[in-house]
Amino acid sequence: SQQGEEDPQALSIQEGENATMNCSYKTSINNLQWYRQNSGRGLVHLILIRSNEREKHSGRLRVTLDTSKKSSSLLITASRAADTASYFCATAPGGGADGLTFGKGTHLIIQP
C-alpha cells in the first residue's frame, strides 16, 4: 500500500525555474526521504530528513518537513533539463534498515 501522496502528479516548467513538489503521508515516521527515478532506471537517493528536523539543504535541493501536518516539500532551484525525472517521497516508520513506503511520485518535465 502507498503511504505517501505526491502533489502534483505531473509538473512541466521552463529550464531555470524552480520546481516544488509536495508529499503527504499518513502514519508517524522516523524519517522521510526523496528519490529520483529517470525513465527506465532505478531510484537514486536525493536527501533524507529526520522527524526532528524541519528543513534540509543539499546543493540545489531544499526539503521541508512538517510532522504536525504530515507533509513534506521538495524544492529544486534553477532547474535543468537533466532534472527531468519522476520524484518519489518515501517514509520509514522506524530508523535504520526498515523497508520504505513510497508515494506515487511526481513526474517533472523541464522544458529547454
Add this chain to the structure above:
Amino acid sequence: EAGVVQSPRYKIIEKKQPVAFWCNPISGHNTLYWYLQNLGQGPELLIRYENEEAVDDSQLPKDRFSAERLKGVDSTLKIQPAELGDSAVYLCASSFHTDTQYFGPGTRLTVL
C-alpha cells in the same frame, strides 16, 4: 564501487510459466530489499533480508512468490506460476546500517 546489479534487465514469459530474478547487492551491504513497481506507481516492498534472514516478508504473496538469500549476499526472487498481473518492474536495493537504500536498475517483467 559497483552498484546493485540485477539480471535479467528484461524478461518476457507466458502466463503460468516460472520466472526468477537475481540481485547482487553492493559489497558489504547486509540488508537487501526486493520491491515491486507497477507502471505509474511507487515501489512497494516485497521482502527485506538482514544477512540471510528474511525479517519482513509480510507483503510477499507466498502462494506464488518465493525468495532466498543464501550466504547473505546474492538473492533470487522467484514467481511460480506467473500471472498477467505480475507484469511490473522488480527492484532490488541494499543498505549497510543506514537509512539510505541503493537501488539496482530493476528487471522489467512482461507476462503474456
